Amino acid sequence: MKKFLFFALALTATFVHSQENLPTDYLRKEFHKGRREAFRALMPANSVAVVFSYPEKVFSKDINYNYHANPDMYYLAGYKEPDAILLLFKEPQGAEKYNEVLFVRERNAARETWTGRRLGIEGAKSKLGFTTAYNGKDFNAFDIDFSKFEKVIYDKFPTDVAESNNPDNLYALLKSFKSKAGITTANEASTTLFDKITNSLREIKTPEELVLMRKTVKLSCVAHNEVMKAVGPDMSENEADGIHAYVHRHYGAEDEGYPPIVGAGANGCILHYGDNNATKIDNQLLLMDVGSEYHGYSADVTRTVPANGKFTEEQKAIYQIVYEAQEEVFKICKEGTPIQDLNKKAKEVITAGLLKLGIITDPKDSRIYYPHGCSHFLGLDVHDKGNYMGTLKENMILTVEPGIYIPPNSKCDKKWWNIGVRIEDDILMLKDSYENLSADSPRKWQDIEALAKQKSTFNDMKLPKI
Numbered sequence: 069m070k071k072f073l074f075f076a077l078a079l080t081a082t083f084v085h086s087q088e089n090l091p092t093d094y095l096r097k098e099f100h101k102g103r104r105e106a107f108r109a110l111m112p113a114n115s116v117a118v119v120f121s122y123p124e125k126v127f128s129k130d131i132n133y134n135y136h137a138n139p140d141m142y143y144l145a146g147y148k149e150p151d152a153i154l155l156l157f158k159e160p161q162g163a164e165k166y167n168e169v170l171f172v173r174e175r176n177a178a179r180e181t182w183t184g185r186r187l188g189i190e191g192a193k194s195k196l197g198f199t200t201a202y203n204g205k206d207f208n209a210f211d212i213d214f215s216k217f218e219k220v221i222y223d224k225f226p227t228d229v230a231e232s233n234n235p236d237n238l239y240a241l242l243k244s245f246k247s248k249a250g251i252t253t254a255n256e257a258s259t260t261l262f263d264k265i266t267n268s269l270r271e272i273k274t275p276e277e278l279v280l281m282r283k284t285v286k287l288s289c290v291a292h293n294e295v296m297k298a299v300g301p302d303m304s305e306n307e308a309d310g311i312h313a314y315v316h317r318h319y320g321a322e323d324e325g326y327p328p329i330v331g332a333g334a335n336g337c338i339l340h341y342g343d344n345n346a347t348k349i350d351n352q353l354l355l356m357d358v359g360s361e362y363h364g365y366s367a368d369v370t371r372t373v374p375a376n377g378k379f380t381e382e383q384k385a386i387y388q389i390v391y392e393a394q395e396e397v398f399k400i401c402k403e404g405t406p407i408q409d410l411n412k413k414a415k416e417v418i419t420a421g422l423l424k425l426g427i428i429t430d431p432k433d434s435r436i437y438y439p440h441g442c443s444h445f446l447g448l449d450v451h452d453k454g455n456y457m458g459t460l461k462e463n464m465i466l467t468v469e470p471g472i473y474i475p476p477n478s479k480c481d482k483k484w485w486n487i488g489v490r491i492e493d494d495i496l497m498l499k500d501s502y503e504n505l506s507a508d509s510p511r512k513w514q515d516i517e518a519l520a521k522q523k524s525t526f527n528d529m530k531l532p533k534i
Contacts, residue, residue, distance in 0.1 A: 087185060091320055093283075094363055097197035099276045100146040103269065104156060104168060107144060110265045111158045115219035116212075117262065118245060119144060121152040123229045123238050134323070139448035140223065140266055142364055146196045149173050149186060151204050151237045153245065155212075166200040169210075174203040174236055204236035207244055214249040223262045225254050263453070271445055271454030273463045277365065278496070281447065281465060282505060284321065284362035285369065285494050289509035291315035292356060292371045296509075296516060297524035301351050301375045305330045305344040308354060311526055316360040325366025326450045329357035332375065336488030337473040339440060349375040353383055355488050359450065366450040368467050369506045370492030377520035379513050382483050386472050387513050389421030390489045393470035394511070397442060401468070401495050401502035405460045407443065414442035414470040422472070427480045437472050446494055464497045465505070 111117060122138040137148040145154050147170065155169045175188035192201035202210065214220050225242060232239045246252060273281060291312040299308060309330045316324065331341040332348075336355030354375050359367030372387065374380075379387060393414045400409060419434035428434060443466045445454035454464065471490030478485060491511055496503040510516050 091363070093279070095146065095276055095280070097146055097195065099274070100144060101197050102274075104144050106269055107265055108156055108158060108167065110268065111156070111221065112219050112261075113158060114217055115158045115221055116214065116217045117154075117156040117265075118220065118222040119154040119156070120223070120226055120241065120245075121147070121150050121238060123226050124150050125228070136323075137364070138226075139270075139364065143266075143270065143448060145170055145198075147172065147187070147192070151241065153204070153207060153241045164200070168198065168200065170196070170198045170201045171204045171207045171210075171241070172201060174205065204241055207241055208235065212248060219261065220249055220255075220258055221262050221265070222254065222258050223266075224259050267453045267455050270447060270452060271464055272461060273447060273465055273496075277447065278463070280363050280365040281367075281494075281496075283319075284325075284360050284365050285367040285505040286508060287316060287319035287321060287362065288312075288359045288367035288369045289506050290319070291358065291360070292369055292509040293519060294524050294526060295354075295356060296371065296373050296519045297522045298526040299349065299354060299373060299375050299520070301349055303349055303375070305332055305335070305346045305349065305354075308349070308356065309344045309358070312356070312358045319360075319362075321360035321362045323361045325359045325361040325368060329355070329370075331355050331488065333486040334476055334488070336372070336490075337475040337486070338488075339473070351376045353379075353487060353489065355490055357490065357492065364448055366446065366448070366452075367506070368446055368450050368469075368492060368494060369509060370469060370471075370490045371509055371511075371516070372489045372491065373516055373520065378517055383487055383489075384513055385425060386474070386484070386487050387489050387491075389418055389425075390470050390472055390491050391511060391513070392421070393417035393442075394468055394491055394493070397468050397470070398495070398502060398504070401460065401466075401497060403460055403462050403497060403499050407456055407458060407460060407466070410466070410468065411442040414438075414468075418470055418472060425484075427474070427484055437474055437478075438470065439473075440469075440471070442470050443467050460497045462497055462499050466495055466497070467492050468495050469493070 119141050121141050124135055125133045127133045135150055141147055151173045153171045157167045160167050170192050172192050173186050175186050180186055189201045192198045229239050294315055295308050295311050309328050327342045329341050330344045332346050332354050333352035335341050352375055353372050355372045357370040359369050396417050397410050397413050418438045419431050422428045422434050445452035446465045446467055469490055469492030473488045474484045476485045494505040496505055510519055
């Protein structure tokens with residue numbers, strides 16, 4: 069017994085110490101506190117907002133995927149662990165006059181040996197700046213009467229939450245909240261109000277967020293450029309994907325912001341292609357839609373390059389239409405432009421180009437080869453929160469990503485088959501203009517061909533045959 073107690077104390081002591089050599093550019097606790105204050109300012113009188121963490125997801129049997137925090141929980145609290153609930157109150161509550169409470173995973177030395185450090189209550193206070201914090205298991209006994217509030221605001225409930233008898237996991241927190249609030253399913257009015265508030269906040273990037281967005285986009289551009297230099301007909305899609313991943317990690321990105329799309333030829337005509345398993349790109353176009361996630365913030369950059377370093381006349385013709393569509397959209401990227409106008413302009417240019425080449429004869433058929441929208445918000449989610457029926461505002465970041473995709477057996481001349489082109493850039497809106505955050509990676513076909521002639525660091529990489 070004494071040996072076990074000594075072992076447990078040793079483990080606890082081990083995890084009291086902070087991890088060393090961490091990045092120094094994480095968002096500060098003051099940022100998250102400011103976001104809570106901004107959220108509270110938009111709440112109606114006598115209301116409470118409830119934010120749940122995301123559940124953990126099973127990878128295989130008893131192994132989970134690397135955990136990805138609920139972006140709203142991270143945005144508002146800075147908390148990146150599962151099994152948590154955040155309460156935000158419009159007005160101060162109780163004798164203590166608290167206006168926010170965070171319930172977190174309890175510290176557990178034995179579990180932390182296996183799955184990593186936990187902040188716990190003290191970490192929530194010292195590192196995240198919360199005055200009032202409890203363990204998740206304490207939520208069930210927490211004295212709160214949700215019926216006294218005019219509005220209880222919350223997002224759609226997390227899905228795929230595994231049933232459990234554990235008193236402090238997400239299943240228990242959800243069950244307890246539903247019981248306390250007297251509800252069984254999410255109320256549409258409550259979730260709509262939650263979306264309205266978070267859309268309004270997250271669509272405008274703060275100076276602190278812009279620092280991270282510039283970093284994640286810039287390092288993604290370096291990755292795209294390295295592939296442009298290294299790619300050849302004998303390279304596989306998976307190898308190209310791997311170069312992106314290596315460059316991202318080299319610069320400190322924790323992950324990709326979404327599953328990478330690296331498709332050659334006909335594969336590039338599949339909008340969300342994700343197999344990335346063609347063993348040779350051959351003399352085809354390689355469409356790469358890949359962006360890093362750096363400290364929670366996602367880039368979203370797409371470049372389309374010829375594997376042999378030179379566009380054919382047909383590839384060049386399609387590429388130029390997409391490039392010109394981007395250029396025309398850029399001209400209206402400024403505060404006050406209706407967001408829907410971005411896609412209207414892109415569709416107009418692409419339709420005219422397809423008609424001119426004879427690929428279509430009826431303007432409405434452009435949707436066959438350009439089936440998606442031109443723009444989406446970008447930030448903590450690759451398809452970030454924002455008000456798409458509104459107008460562009462300063463410090464919004466949206467993608468501009470027109471494309472043309474002509475798969476085999478399309479109803480046009482065969483010479484156009486297997487050409488898929490998308491060019492995607494991450495655009496920061498200014499008062500009277502815009503800034504292309506991804507300008508470090510070339511877009512003009514001439515510049516792509518010039519870069520392809522340069523040597524990449526990865527050209528000299530030699531691994532043993534197996």
